[in-house]
Amino acid sequence: MGDLKLMKGNEAIAEAAIRAGVDAYFGYPITPQSEIIEYLMAEKPHERTGMVVLQAESEVAAINMVYGAAGTGKKAMTSSSSPGISLKMEGISYLAGAELPAVIVNVVRGGPGLGTIQPSQADYFQATKGGGHGDYRMIVLAPASVQEMSDFVSLAFDLAFKYNNPVMILSDGVIGQMMEKVDLKDSVARWTDEEVKENSPWATVGKTKDRERNIITSLDLDPSHQEKHNEKLLLKYADITKNETRIEKIDCDDAEYLFVAYGSSARIAQKAIQLARAKGIKVGLLRPITLYPYPSEMVAKMADQVKGILAVEMSAGQMVEDVRLAVEGKVKVEHYGRVGGIIHSPQEVLEALEKKIIGG
Amino acid sequence: MTEEIIIAGFGGQGVLSMGKILAYSGIMQDQEVSWMPSYGPEMRGGTANVTVIISDEKVSSPILTEFDTAIILNQQSMDKFENSVKPGGYLLYDPNGISRHPERSDIKIITIEGSKLAAEMGNSKIFNMVVLGAYLKIRPIVNLDNVIKGLKKSLPERYHSLVPLNKSAIKKGMENIVEVN
Numbered sequence: 001m002g003d004l005k006l007m008k009g010n011e012a013i014a015e016a017a018i019r020a021g022v023d024a025y026f027g028y029p030i031t032p033q034s035e036i037i038e039y040l041m042a043e044k045p046h047e048r049t050g051m052v053v054l055q056a057e058s059e060v061a062a063i064n065m066v067y068g069a070a071g072t073g074k075k076a077m078t079s080s081s082s083p084g085i086s087l088k089m090e091g092i093s094y095l096a097g098a099e100l101p102a103v104i105v106n107v108v109r110g111g112p113g114l115g116t117i118q119p120s121q122a123d124y125f126q127a128t129k130g131g132g133h134g135d136y137r138m139i140v141l142a143p144a145s146v147q148e149m150s151d152f153v154s155l156a157f158d159l160a161f162k163y164n165n166p167v168m169i170l171s172d173g174v175i176g177q178m179m180e181k182v183d184l185k186d187s188v189a190r191w192t193d194e195e196v197k198e199n200s201p202w203a204t205v206g207k208t209k210d211r212e213r214n215i216i217t218s219l220d221l222d223p224s225h226q227e228k229h230n231e232k233l234l235l236k237y238a239d240i241t242k243n244e245t246r247i248e249k250i251d252c253d254d255a256e257y258l259f260v261a262y263g264s265s266a267r268i269a270q271k272a273i274q275l276a277r278a279k280g281i282k283v284g285l286l287r288p289i290t291l292y293p294y295p296s297e298m299v300a301k302m303a304d305q306v307k308g309i310l311a312v313e314m315s316a317g318q319m320v321e322d323v324r325l326a327v328e329g330k331v332k333v334e335h336y337g338r339v340g341g342i343i344h345s346p347q348e349v350l351e352a353l354e355k356k357i358i359g360g
Numbered sequence: 361m362t363e364e365i366i367i368a369g370f371g372g373q374g375v376l377s378m379g380k381i382l383a384y385s386g387i388m389q390d391q392e393v394s395w396m397p398s399y400g401p402e403m404r405g406g407t408a409n410v411t412v413i414i415s416d417e418k419v420s421s422p423i424l425t426e427f428d429t430a431i432i433l434n435q436q437s438m439d440k441f442e443n444s445v446k447p448g449g450y451l452l453y454d455p456n457g458i459s460r461h462p463e464r465s466d467i468k469i470i471t472i473e474g475s476k477l478a479a480e481m482g483n484s485k486i487f488n489m490v491v492l493g494a495y496l497k498i499r500p501i502v503n504l505d506n507v508i509k510g511l512k513k514s515l516p517e518r519y520h521s522l523v524p525l526n527k528s529a530i531k532k533g534m535e536n537i538v539e540v541n
Contacts, residue, residue: 345424
C-alpha cells in the first residue's frame with residue numbers, strides 16, 4: 001500500500017501525475033478543475049521530479065505545448081473543462097493525426113457555450129465521436145471515484161504510449177470536486193533520455209547517422225499517402241477496441257433491469273440500485289470504464305438477460321445512442337438525466353426506471 | 361453502519377473544514393468516506409454546504425437528498441434542509457441567528473450554542489469545532505482520538521499548536537447540547 005490520503009479528485013490527478021513520472025503539464029485555469037494546476041504549482045514538482053508545470057497564455061497554447069513536448073517523446077498532459085476543451089480540439093485532432101501520445105483531462109461542466117460551472121456529462125459526443133476534425137479517435141477513460149482519478153493517470157499514459165494516441169480522462173465536476181480516500185501509487189522516475197529513445201524511436205530527439213530523419217506531422221498532401229495513414233489509424237482503433245475495452249458490473253447476476261452509467265452517474269445509480277432492491281426491483285449496473293472503445297458487446301450481452309435498460313447520464317441523451325446501437329432493438333432502451341449543471345438524485349433515477357422502463 | 365450527513369451554513373463558518381475533519385476521522389478508523397461540497401461562486405457570507413458520508417461499506421452516491429443528520433448553521437440552510445432529514449434522524453442547529461425554528465416531530469432536534477460558546481472561549485474560529493463536538497455527542501460514530509488524528513491530518517503543520525484548543529472546543533460542544541424534543 002502506498003500513501004492513504006483524503007483528496008479531491010482534481011488534486012488526486014495532479015499528485016498522480018507527479019508520481020507517474022510525467023514530464024510536463026501545460027494548462028490554463030477554469031472551474032471546476034483549477035485545483036489541478038493549483039495543486040501542481042503548490043507542490044513544486046520541478047523540485048520533486050523535474051516535472052515542468054506551466055500556466056499557458058491560453059488553452060490553445062497549452063495543447064500545442066503538449067504537442068511539442070509529446071513530439072520529443074516526453075510524457076505531456078493538459079487539463080481543462082468543457083469550454084476550454086473545445087478550444088483544444090484542433091490540437092487534439094493534430095495529436096491523433098501525428099500519432100502522438102498525450103493525456104488530456106476534461107472535468108466536464110454544463111454547456112453549451114460557457115454554460116455553468118456545475119457538473120455535467122454532456123461532452124460525451126465530443127470526447128468519443130471526434131470533437132476535432134477528421135477520422136480519429138481518442139481512448140476515453142471515465143473515472144467514477146477519486147481513487148480512479150489517481151489510478152487512471154498512469155493507465156492513460158500507458159495506453160497513450162502503447163498506441164501512440166491521445167487519451168482523454170473524461171471526468172465531471174462531481175468527481176473533480178469531491179473528496180474521498182485515495183491510496184496513492186508509489187512514484188516512478190521520469191524517463192531518462194536513453195529510455196525516451198528506446199521507448200519512442202519515432203521521437204524528435206536529434207538525428208543520428210544510423211537512421212532516417214524523424215518527422216512529426218499530421219500533414220500529407222498526397223492523398224494516396226493520407227489514405228494509407230487513415231487505414232493504419234483504423235487498424236489501430238480496431239486493436240484498441242479488441243484489447244482495451246473495460247467495464248465494471250454491479251449487481252448484474254440476477255438483474256431484470258439494467259442501468260448503464262459512467263462517472264458520477266454510475267455512483268448515483270449505485271444508490272438507486274440500493275433503493276430499488278429495497279423495493280424488490282432487481283436492477284444492476286453496467287459501468288463503462290472506457291467510453292471509447294465502447295463496451296458494445298458487454299451491453300449487448302446484458303440485453304439478452306434484462307427486460308429493459310436505462311442509460312443514465314447528466315446530458316440530454318448522448319451515451320444512450322451507443323447503448324441503442326449495441327442493443328439493436330432487443331429490449332427497450334431509454335435515457336434519463338438532468339441537464340445544465342443539475343445533478344440527478346438517486347430517487348430521481350429510480351423514479352425514471354419505474355416510469356420509463358418498468359411501467360413504460 | 362452508514363451515516364449520511366449534511367452540514368450547511370454561511371461561507372466562513374468552517375462548514376467545509378468541519379466536514380473534512382469528520383471525513384478524515386473516518387479514514388483514521390478504516391472507514392469509507394466521501395466529502396462533496398456545494399461549489400460555485402461562493403464566498404464569505406454566502407451559503408456553503410457539504411455532504412459527508414461515513415460508512416463501513418463502499419460509498420455509493422456522494423450526492424444525496426435525504427440525510428441521517430443535518431447540521432444547520434443559518435436560516436437559509438434551515439429552510440432548505442429541515443425536510444431533508446430522514447424520519448428518525450437528527451437535526452442539530454445553532455439557535456443563534458435562527459428566526460424560524462424547526463417544527464418536525466418525527467426527528468430528534470438538538471441545539472448547540474456554538475457561536476456563544478466559541479466567543480466565551482475567546483476564539484470565534486473554533487465555532488465549528490464546538491458544533492462538531494455537539495454532533496459527536498449525539499452521533500458518536502468516530503471516537504475522539506481519531507478526530508484528533510483527523511484534525512492533525514487536515515491542518516497544515518504550522519497550525520498543529522492549535523490542536524489542544526480545538527480539542528477543548530470539541531469537548532465544550534459535547535458538554536453543552538440541549539435536546540429540544
